[in-house]
Amino acid sequence: MRGYYTFFERALRAFNDHSTVSKLLVISSVRLSSGLPFLNFFSYLFLFVLFDLVDGGGLLAFSDANAFQSYAEGDGKKKKVVVLGTGWAGVSFLKNLKSSSYDVHIVSPRNYFAFTPLLPSVTNGTVEGRSIVEPIRNIARKKPFGVGFKEAECYKIDPVQKKIYCRSTDQGNTLGGNEEFTMDYDVLIVAMGAKSNTFNTPGVEEHAHFLKEIEDAQNIRRSIIDCYERASLPSISEEERKRIMHFVVVGGGPSGVEYAAELHDFAHDDLSKLYPSIKDYLRITLLEAGDHILNM
Ligand SMILES: Cc1cc2nc3c(=O)[nH]c(=O)nc-3n(C[C@H](O)[C@H](O)[C@H](O)COP(=O)(O)OP(=O)(O)OC[C@H]3O[C@@H](n4cnc5c(N)ncnc54)[C@H](O)[C@@H]3O)c2cc1C
Numbered sequence: 001m002r003g004y005y006t007f008f009e010r011a012l013r014a015f016n017d018h019s020t021v022s023k024l025l026v027i028s029s030v031r032l033s034s035g036l037p038f039l040n041f042f043s044y045l046f047l048f049v050l051f052d053l054v055d056g057g058g059l060l061a062f063s064d065a066n067a068f069q070s071y072a073e074g075d076g077k078k079k080k081v082v083v084l085g086t087g088w089a090g091v092s093f094l095k096n097l098k099s100s101s102y103d104v105h106i107v108s109p110r111n112y113f114a115f116t117p118l119l120p121s122v123t124n125g126t127v128e129g130r131s132i133v134e135p136i137r138n139i140a141r142k143k144p145f146g147v148g149f150k151e152a153e154c155y156k157i158d159p160v161q162k163k164i165y166c167r168s169t170d171q172g173n174t175l176g177g178n179e180e181f182t183m184d185y186d187v188l189i190v191a192m193g194a195k196s197n198t199f200n201t202p203g204v205e206e207h208a209h210f211l212k213e214i215e216d217a218q219n220i221r222r223s224i225i226d227c228y229e230r231a232s233l234p235s236i237s238e239e240e241r242k243r244i245m246h247f248v249v250v251g252g253g254p255s256g257v258e259y260a261a262e263l264h265d266f267a268h269d270d271l272s273k274l275y276p277s278i279k280d281y282l283r284i285t286l287l288e289a290g291d292h293i294l295n296m
Contacts (some may be wrong), residue, residue, distance in 0.1 A: 122217035124266030252288025
Protein backbone atom coordinates (compact mmCIF):
# COMPACT_ATOMS: atom_id res chain seq x y z
CA MET A 1 0.00 0.00 0.00
CA ARG A 2 2.97 2.31 0.28
CA GLY A 3 3.10 3.97 -3.16
CA TYR A 4 -0.65 3.86 -3.32
CA TYR A 5 -0.92 5.68 -0.01
CA THR A 6 1.55 8.41 -0.82
CA PHE A 7 -0.15 9.23 -4.07
CA PHE A 8 -3.55 8.90 -2.50
CA GLU A 9 -2.67 11.22 0.35
CA ARG A 10 -1.41 13.83 -2.08
CA ALA A 11 -4.64 13.61 -4.02
CA LEU A 12 -6.64 13.89 -0.81
CA ARG A 13 -4.70 16.93 0.26
CA ALA A 14 -5.59 18.52 -3.06
CA PHE A 15 -9.23 17.72 -2.41
CA ASN A 16 -9.10 19.20 1.08
CA ASP A 17 -7.18 22.29 0.11
CA HIS A 18 -8.84 23.06 -3.19
CA SER A 19 -12.23 21.44 -2.98
CA THR A 20 -13.96 24.32 -4.67
CA VAL A 21 -11.94 24.07 -7.84
CA SER A 22 -11.52 20.32 -8.02
CA LYS A 23 -13.52 18.89 -10.86
CA LEU A 24 -12.49 15.32 -11.33
CA LEU A 25 -10.16 13.05 -9.50
CA VAL A 26 -9.61 9.49 -10.55
CA ILE A 27 -7.48 7.29 -8.37
CA SER A 28 -6.65 3.79 -9.42
CA SER A 29 -5.47 1.29 -6.87
CA VAL A 30 -4.51 -1.66 -8.96
CA ARG A 31 -2.14 -4.45 -8.20
CA LEU A 32 -1.52 -6.71 -11.15
CA SER A 33 -1.24 -10.34 -10.37
CA SER A 34 -2.65 -12.68 -12.85
CA GLY A 35 -2.29 -16.30 -13.59
CA LEU A 36 -4.21 -18.04 -16.27
CA PRO A 37 -4.97 -21.62 -15.44
CA PHE A 38 -4.74 -23.93 -18.41
CA LEU A 39 -4.30 -27.26 -16.75
CA ASN A 40 -6.76 -30.00 -16.25
CA PHE A 41 -8.74 -28.21 -13.60
CA PHE A 42 -11.19 -30.79 -12.49
CA SER A 43 -8.72 -33.45 -11.62
CA TYR A 44 -8.40 -31.58 -8.36
CA LEU A 45 -10.95 -31.55 -5.62
CA PHE A 46 -10.27 -28.04 -4.51
CA LEU A 47 -9.02 -25.22 -6.55
CA PHE A 48 -7.86 -22.28 -4.58
CA VAL A 49 -8.19 -19.52 -7.02
CA LEU A 50 -6.52 -16.30 -6.33
CA PHE A 51 -6.14 -14.88 -9.73
CA ASP A 52 -7.51 -11.49 -10.10
CA LEU A 53 -6.46 -9.49 -13.13
CA VAL A 54 -6.72 -6.45 -10.97
CA ASP A 55 -6.04 -8.20 -7.74
CA GLY A 56 -8.55 -6.63 -5.47
CA GLY A 57 -7.50 -3.44 -7.09
CA GLY A 58 -10.05 -0.87 -7.86
CA LEU A 59 -10.84 2.47 -9.20
CA LEU A 60 -11.75 5.42 -7.14
CA ALA A 61 -13.39 8.22 -8.99
CA PHE A 62 -14.34 11.54 -7.56
CA SER A 63 -16.61 13.77 -9.52
CA ASP A 64 -17.75 17.16 -8.37
CA ALA A 65 -20.37 18.47 -10.75
CA ASN A 66 -20.50 22.09 -9.62
CA ALA A 67 -18.49 22.50 -6.48
CA PHE A 68 -17.71 26.16 -6.90
CA GLN A 69 -21.30 27.22 -7.28
CA SER A 70 -22.57 25.68 -4.06
CA TYR A 71 -20.02 27.66 -2.03
CA ALA A 72 -20.13 30.81 -4.11
CA GLU A 73 -23.83 31.16 -3.46
CA GLY A 74 -23.04 31.09 0.22
CA ASP A 75 -26.30 29.34 1.04
CA GLY A 76 -24.70 28.01 4.22
CA LYS A 77 -25.71 24.49 3.28
CA LYS A 78 -23.01 21.85 3.59
CA LYS A 79 -22.15 19.99 0.44
CA LYS A 80 -23.22 16.37 0.63
CA VAL A 81 -20.35 13.97 -0.07
CA VAL A 82 -21.37 10.36 -0.65
CA VAL A 83 -18.69 7.66 -0.59
CA LEU A 84 -19.43 4.29 -2.21
CA GLY A 85 -17.35 1.52 -0.63
CA THR A 86 -15.57 0.79 2.64
CA GLY A 87 -12.38 -0.67 1.19
CA TRP A 88 -8.91 0.84 1.07
CA ALA A 89 -9.88 3.72 -1.19
CA GLY A 90 -13.15 4.69 0.55
CA VAL A 91 -11.73 4.45 4.06
CA SER A 92 -8.48 6.24 3.17
CA PHE A 93 -10.55 9.03 1.70
CA LEU A 94 -12.65 9.23 4.85
CA LYS A 95 -9.67 9.09 7.20
CA ASN A 96 -7.94 11.88 5.32
CA LEU A 97 -10.96 14.12 4.99
CA LYS A 98 -10.29 16.97 7.39
CA SER A 99 -12.86 19.54 6.56
CA SER A 100 -16.13 19.60 8.50
CA SER A 101 -17.77 21.66 5.77
CA TYR A 102 -19.13 18.51 4.18
CA ASP A 103 -22.11 16.39 5.03
CA VAL A 104 -20.53 12.95 4.64
CA HIS A 105 -22.37 9.67 3.97
CA ILE A 106 -21.01 6.22 3.20
CA VAL A 107 -22.85 3.47 1.36
CA SER A 108 -21.41 -0.03 1.20
CA PRO A 109 -22.67 -3.61 1.51
CA ARG A 110 -19.79 -4.18 3.97
CA ASN A 111 -20.04 -2.39 7.29
CA TYR A 112 -16.35 -2.82 8.03
CA PHE A 113 -12.93 -2.18 6.57
CA ALA A 114 -10.78 -5.28 6.00
CA PHE A 115 -6.98 -5.24 6.03
CA THR A 116 -6.47 -7.42 2.93
CA PRO A 117 -2.69 -8.07 3.25
CA LEU A 118 -3.44 -10.27 6.26
CA LEU A 119 -6.18 -12.31 4.57
CA PRO A 120 -3.82 -15.22 3.78
CA SER A 121 -3.04 -15.49 7.50
CA VAL A 122 -6.76 -15.83 8.27
CA THR A 123 -6.88 -18.96 6.10
CA ASN A 124 -4.62 -20.79 8.53
CA GLY A 125 -5.84 -19.25 11.76
CA THR A 126 -2.60 -17.40 12.56
CA VAL A 127 -4.77 -14.33 12.60
CA GLU A 128 -8.47 -14.22 13.46
CA GLY A 129 -10.80 -12.65 10.92
CA ARG A 130 -12.11 -10.20 13.49
CA SER A 131 -8.56 -8.93 14.15
CA ILE A 132 -8.15 -7.58 10.65
CA VAL A 133 -11.40 -5.70 10.37
CA GLU A 134 -12.53 -2.41 11.78
CA PRO A 135 -16.22 -1.48 11.89
CA ILE A 136 -16.88 1.48 9.64
CA ARG A 137 -19.07 3.07 12.32
CA ASN A 138 -16.04 3.02 14.62
CA ILE A 139 -13.94 4.82 12.03
CA ALA A 140 -16.77 7.27 11.36
CA ARG A 141 -17.33 8.05 15.02
CA LYS A 142 -13.72 9.20 15.38
CA LYS A 143 -14.21 11.96 12.84
CA PRO A 144 -14.78 15.42 14.31
CA PHE A 145 -17.87 15.75 12.11
CA GLY A 146 -20.90 13.52 11.60
CA VAL A 147 -20.66 10.68 9.10
CA GLY A 148 -23.70 8.64 8.10
CA PHE A 149 -23.50 4.99 7.02
CA LYS A 150 -25.97 2.82 5.10
CA GLU A 151 -25.32 -0.90 4.63
CA ALA A 152 -26.43 -1.28 1.04
CA GLU A 153 -25.11 -1.53 -2.48
CA CYS A 154 -25.47 1.20 -5.07
CA TYR A 155 -26.89 -0.27 -8.28
CA LYS A 156 -27.45 2.88 -10.32
CA ILE A 157 -26.03 6.39 -10.51
CA ASP A 158 -27.98 9.24 -12.09
CA PRO A 159 -25.34 11.94 -12.67
CA VAL A 160 -27.89 14.38 -14.12
CA GLN A 161 -30.16 14.38 -11.09
CA LYS A 162 -27.14 13.67 -8.86
CA LYS A 163 -28.87 10.76 -7.25
CA ILE A 164 -27.83 7.21 -6.40
CA TYR A 165 -30.11 4.19 -6.21
CA CYS A 166 -29.33 1.68 -3.49
CA ARG A 167 -30.65 -1.56 -2.07
CA SER A 168 -29.80 -3.59 0.99
CA THR A 169 -28.12 -6.91 0.24
CA ASP A 170 -28.29 -10.36 1.74
CA GLN A 171 -24.57 -10.17 2.49
CA GLY A 172 -24.24 -10.55 6.26
CA ASN A 173 -27.88 -9.65 6.70
CA THR A 174 -29.83 -12.07 8.85
CA LEU A 175 -33.13 -10.23 8.46
CA GLY A 176 -33.59 -10.89 4.74
CA GLY A 177 -35.69 -8.48 2.73
CA ASN A 178 -34.52 -6.14 0.04
CA GLU A 179 -34.96 -2.51 1.04
CA GLU A 180 -34.47 0.10 -1.68
CA PHE A 181 -33.77 3.80 -1.34
CA THR A 182 -32.30 6.75 -3.18
CA MET A 183 -29.81 9.34 -1.98
CA ASP A 184 -28.92 12.77 -3.37
CA TYR A 185 -25.33 13.93 -3.54
CA ASP A 186 -23.26 16.96 -4.44
CA VAL A 187 -20.01 15.03 -4.63
CA LEU A 188 -19.86 11.31 -5.31
CA ILE A 189 -16.80 9.23 -4.49
CA VAL A 190 -16.89 5.89 -6.30
CA ALA A 191 -14.58 3.50 -4.45
CA MET A 192 -16.26 0.17 -5.11
CA GLY A 193 -13.12 -1.83 -5.86
CA ALA A 194 -12.90 -4.58 -8.44
CA LYS A 195 -14.46 -7.97 -8.98
CA SER A 196 -12.28 -11.08 -8.95
CA ASN A 197 -11.54 -12.10 -12.52
CA THR A 198 -12.25 -15.69 -13.52
CA PHE A 199 -10.96 -15.15 -17.07
CA ASN A 200 -14.21 -16.89 -18.07
CA THR A 201 -12.72 -20.21 -17.06
CA PRO A 202 -15.60 -22.68 -16.85
CA GLY A 203 -16.29 -24.05 -13.38
CA VAL A 204 -14.25 -21.54 -11.42
CA GLU A 205 -17.25 -19.65 -10.01
CA GLU A 206 -18.88 -22.87 -8.82
CA HIS A 207 -15.93 -24.96 -7.67
CA ALA A 208 -13.10 -22.71 -6.57
CA HIS A 209 -12.43 -20.41 -3.67
CA PHE A 210 -11.53 -16.76 -4.09
CA LEU A 211 -9.46 -14.88 -1.58
CA LYS A 212 -10.76 -11.34 -1.41
CA GLU A 213 -13.09 -11.11 1.57
CA ILE A 214 -12.93 -12.31 5.19
CA GLU A 215 -15.61 -14.90 4.42
CA ASP A 216 -13.43 -16.27 1.60
CA ALA A 217 -10.53 -16.78 4.00
CA GLN A 218 -12.78 -18.48 6.56
CA ASN A 219 -14.30 -20.73 3.89
CA ILE A 220 -10.84 -21.77 2.71
CA ARG A 221 -9.87 -22.69 6.25
CA ARG A 222 -13.03 -24.75 6.66
CA SER A 223 -12.42 -26.52 3.35
CA ILE A 224 -8.87 -27.43 4.29
CA ILE A 225 -10.01 -28.97 7.56
CA ASP A 226 -12.82 -30.79 5.74
CA CYS A 227 -10.24 -32.24 3.34
CA TYR A 228 -8.05 -33.46 6.19
CA GLU A 229 -11.00 -34.99 8.04
CA ARG A 230 -12.28 -36.73 4.94
CA ALA A 231 -8.85 -38.00 3.99
CA SER A 232 -8.60 -39.52 7.48
CA LEU A 233 -11.67 -41.72 7.03
CA PRO A 234 -10.85 -45.45 6.78
CA SER A 235 -13.23 -46.03 3.87
CA ILE A 236 -11.40 -43.58 1.59
CA SER A 237 -9.34 -45.26 -1.11
CA GLU A 238 -5.67 -44.53 -1.58
CA GLU A 239 -6.34 -42.79 -4.87
CA GLU A 240 -9.08 -40.62 -3.38
CA ARG A 241 -6.94 -39.71 -0.38
CA LYS A 242 -4.18 -38.47 -2.69
CA ARG A 243 -6.70 -36.43 -4.62
CA ILE A 244 -8.25 -34.85 -1.53
CA MET A 245 -4.85 -33.95 -0.13
CA HIS A 246 -3.79 -32.15 -3.30
CA PHE A 247 -4.26 -28.38 -2.94
CA VAL A 248 -3.92 -26.13 -5.92
CA VAL A 249 -3.29 -22.41 -5.83
CA VAL A 250 -3.94 -20.65 -9.12
CA GLY A 251 -2.01 -17.49 -9.85
CA GLY A 252 1.66 -16.88 -9.17
CA GLY A 253 1.24 -13.24 -8.21
CA PRO A 254 1.94 -11.89 -4.71
CA SER A 255 -1.36 -13.13 -3.22
CA GLY A 256 -1.08 -16.61 -4.75
CA VAL A 257 2.52 -17.07 -3.71
CA GLU A 258 1.87 -15.73 -0.23
CA TYR A 259 -1.14 -17.96 0.19
CA ALA A 260 0.72 -21.08 -1.03
CA ALA A 261 3.45 -20.34 1.54
CA GLU A 262 0.86 -19.87 4.31
CA LEU A 263 -0.79 -23.16 3.38
CA HIS A 264 2.56 -24.93 3.41
CA ASP A 265 3.39 -23.56 6.89
CA PHE A 266 -0.08 -24.36 8.21
CA ALA A 267 0.17 -27.94 6.93
CA HIS A 268 3.71 -28.55 8.18
CA ASP A 269 3.62 -26.71 11.49
CA ASP A 270 0.09 -27.50 12.68
CA LEU A 271 -1.87 -30.01 10.63
CA SER A 272 0.92 -32.58 10.45
CA LYS A 273 0.74 -32.87 14.26
CA LEU A 274 -3.04 -33.19 14.30
CA TYR A 275 -3.24 -35.60 11.36
CA PRO A 276 0.06 -37.55 11.49
CA SER A 277 -1.27 -40.57 9.55
CA ILE A 278 -2.04 -38.56 6.38
CA LYS A 279 0.62 -35.86 6.50
CA ASP A 280 2.70 -37.50 3.76
CA TYR A 281 -0.16 -37.32 1.29
CA LEU A 282 -0.07 -33.53 1.20
CA ARG A 283 0.72 -31.90 -2.13
CA ILE A 284 0.55 -28.19 -2.87
CA THR A 285 0.72 -26.99 -6.49
CA LEU A 286 1.06 -23.37 -7.53
CA LEU A 287 -0.14 -22.76 -11.10
CA GLU A 288 1.13 -19.83 -13.10
CA ALA A 289 0.60 -19.30 -16.84
CA GLY A 290 3.70 -17.14 -17.22
CA ASP A 291 7.25 -18.47 -17.30
CA HIS A 292 7.97 -17.35 -13.76
CA ILE A 293 6.14 -16.39 -10.60
CA LEU A 294 5.93 -12.90 -9.08
CA ASN A 295 6.19 -11.47 -12.57
CA MET A 296 4.72 -8.05 -11.92
C1 LIG B 1 -5.25 -11.40 -0.26
C2 LIG B 1 -4.90 -10.00 -0.70
C3 LIG B 1 -3.72 -9.42 -0.29
C4 LIG B 1 -3.38 -8.13 -0.71
N1 LIG B 1 -2.21 -7.59 -0.27
C5 LIG B 1 -1.86 -6.35 -0.70
C6 LIG B 1 -0.64 -5.75 -0.27
O1 LIG B 1 0.11 -6.34 0.51
N2 LIG B 1 -0.34 -4.53 -0.74
C7 LIG B 1 -1.18 -3.85 -1.60
O2 LIG B 1 -0.87 -2.73 -2.00
N3 LIG B 1 -2.36 -4.38 -2.00
C8 LIG B 1 -2.72 -5.61 -1.57
N4 LIG B 1 -3.89 -6.15 -2.01
C9 LIG B 1 -4.73 -5.41 -2.93
C10 LIG B 1 -5.60 -4.40 -2.17
O3 LIG B 1 -6.39 -5.07 -1.21
C11 LIG B 1 -6.51 -3.72 -3.19
O4 LIG B 1 -5.71 -3.03 -4.11
C12 LIG B 1 -7.45 -2.76 -2.49
O5 LIG B 1 -8.34 -3.49 -1.67
C13 LIG B 1 -8.26 -1.96 -3.49
O6 LIG B 1 -8.99 -1.02 -2.73
P1 LIG B 1 -10.42 -0.50 -3.18
O7 LIG B 1 -10.90 0.40 -2.11
O8 LIG B 1 -10.33 0.00 -4.56
O9 LIG B 1 -11.34 -1.81 -3.24
P2 LIG B 1 -11.81 -2.74 -2.05
O10 LIG B 1 -10.84 -2.70 -0.93
O11 LIG B 1 -12.12 -4.06 -2.69
O12 LIG B 1 -13.15 -2.06 -1.54
C14 LIG B 1 -14.32 -2.02 -2.32
C15 LIG B 1 -15.46 -1.61 -1.40
O13 LIG B 1 -16.61 -1.29 -2.19
C16 LIG B 1 -17.72 -1.98 -1.66
N5 LIG B 1 -18.70 -2.16 -2.74
C17 LIG B 1 -18.70 -3.12 -3.69
N6 LIG B 1 -19.76 -2.96 -4.51
C18 LIG B 1 -20.43 -1.88 -4.06
C19 LIG B 1 -21.63 -1.21 -4.50
N7 LIG B 1 -22.33 -1.63 -5.57
N8 LIG B 1 -22.06 -0.13 -3.80
C20 LIG B 1 -21.36 0.31 -2.70
N9 LIG B 1 -20.22 -0.28 -2.26
C21 LIG B 1 -19.76 -1.35 -2.94
C22 LIG B 1 -17.15 -3.26 -1.09
O14 LIG B 1 -18.02 -3.87 -0.15
C23 LIG B 1 -15.89 -2.72 -0.45
O15 LIG B 1 -16.19 -2.17 0.81
C24 LIG B 1 -4.25 -7.42 -1.57
C25 LIG B 1 -5.46 -8.00 -1.97
C26 LIG B 1 -5.79 -9.27 -1.55
C27 LIG B 1 -7.10 -9.88 -1.98
